[in-house]
Structures are given as C-alpha cells and as structure tokens.
Amino acid sequence: MAKGDPLDPKGLIEESYKIHGIVEPECRSIFLDWALSFQGVPAVGIAELLVRHCNEAADHPMTVTLRAGLIAPQPATRRGGRRARLR
Numbered sequence: 001m002a003k004g005d006p007l008d009p010k011g012l013i014e015e016s017y018k019i020h021g022i023v024e025p026e027c028r029s030i031f032l033d034w035a036l037s038f039q040g041v042p043a044v045g046i047a048e049l050l051v052r053h054c055n056e057a058a059d060h061p062m063t064v065t066l067r068a069g070l071i072a073p074q075p076a077t078r079r080g081g082r083r084a085r086l087r
Contacts, residue, residue, distance in 0.1 A: 024061040
C-alpha cells in the first residue's frame with residue numbers, strides 16, 4: 001500500500017518489513033509512531049495489518065511487535081506508598 005492508506009497512513013508498517021536487519025526496539029518505535037497517527041480503533045488496525053502482512057516471516061520483529069500490541073495490558077495495581085505503610 002502507498003502512503004495515505006487509512007490503515008497505514010504514513011506507510012510506516014509496510015516500510016518496516018522492507019528494512020533488512022531491523023530489530024524489535026526499532027519496530028516498537030515505528031509502531032508507536034503508527035499508533036499516534038492511526039485514526040481508528042488500534043486493535044482493529046493491528047489485526048488488519050497482521051492479516052495484510054501474514055505472508056511475512058512469523059518471527060519478523062514487526063510481526064512480533066504487532067502481536068504484542070494486541071495483548072491487553074494488565075490492570076494497574078497500587079504499588080503502595082507512605083499512606084499504605086502507615087496503616
């Protein structure tokens with residue numbers, strides 16, 4: 001797809017698959033840029049990108065990053081603090 005594609009507005013994800021020797025930290029940075037520019041529900045966009053690039057290697061760093069983007073974060077827990085210690 002070309003730039004201006006609603007699923008990949010800047011063509012970042014597609015280009016990441018073309019970069020030889022790209023590593024996960026670079027893919028996470030690209031993914032963050034994509035997420036900030038994506039105009040839609042991120043989980044839907046990520047799933048569609050995975051389908052679009054399913055012919056890419058399953059262990060490609062961008063594929064790993066996209067899959068990680070679908071995992072729901074753990075709920076935040078209180079870590080304590082002064083008030084909790086004084087009770």
